[in-house]
Amino acid sequence: QFELVESGGGLVQPGGSLRLSCAASVATLDYYAIGWFRQAPGKEREGVSCISGGGSSTTYAESVKGRFTVSKDKAKNTVYLQMNSLKPEDTAVYFCAGRGYYCSGIENNFNSWGQGTQVTVSS
Numbered sequence: 001q002f003e004l005v006e007s008g009g010g011l012v013q014p015g016g017s018l019r020l021s022c023a024a025s026v027a028t029l030d031y032y033a034i035g036w037f038r039q040a041p042g043k044e045r046e047g048v049s050c051i052s053g054g055g056s057s058t059t060y061a062e063s064v065k066g067r068f069t070v071s072k073d074k075a076k077n078t079v080y081l082q083m084n085s086l087k088p089e090d091t092a093v094y095f096c097a098g099r100g101y102y103c104s105g106i107e108n109n110f111n112s113w114g115q116g117t118q119v120t121v122s123s
Contacts, residue, residue, distance in 0.1 A: 051079060
C-alpha cells in the first residue's frame with residue numbers, strides 16, 4: 001500500500017474543464033496502475049478511468065469516453081485526469097486508487113486509496 005493524494009476538484013459550469021491530480025508516495029509509478037473512481041450522492045462508487053503501470057494501457061467508462069483523458073507524469077509520480085465538456089451528471093467525489101501493474105475495473109482489486117476530491121458541475 002502507498003499514500004495517494006488527490007487535488008484539483010472544484011465548482012465548474014457545464015461544458016467547462018477541470019484537471020484532477022493524484023500524487024503517489026512511491027519511488028516510481030512504473031509498477032503501479034492508477035484508477036479513478038467517483039461516487040455521486042446516493043449512488044455506488046463507479047470506475048471512471050485507469051492507466052497501467054507502464055502507461056501504455058488506458059481504460060475509460062463509456063460515460064466519459066471522448067471527454068476525459070488520463071495521463072501519467074513519471075517524473076512527478078503523479079497521475080492526471082483531464083476532464084472536458086463536463087456535465088452535471090459528472091458531479092461526484094473523485095478518488096484515485098492504486099494496485100499492481102495492470103488496470104482493473106473492480107474497486108476491490110485496488111489496495112491504496114486517496115481521500116477524494118469534490119467535483120461539482122453546476123450553473
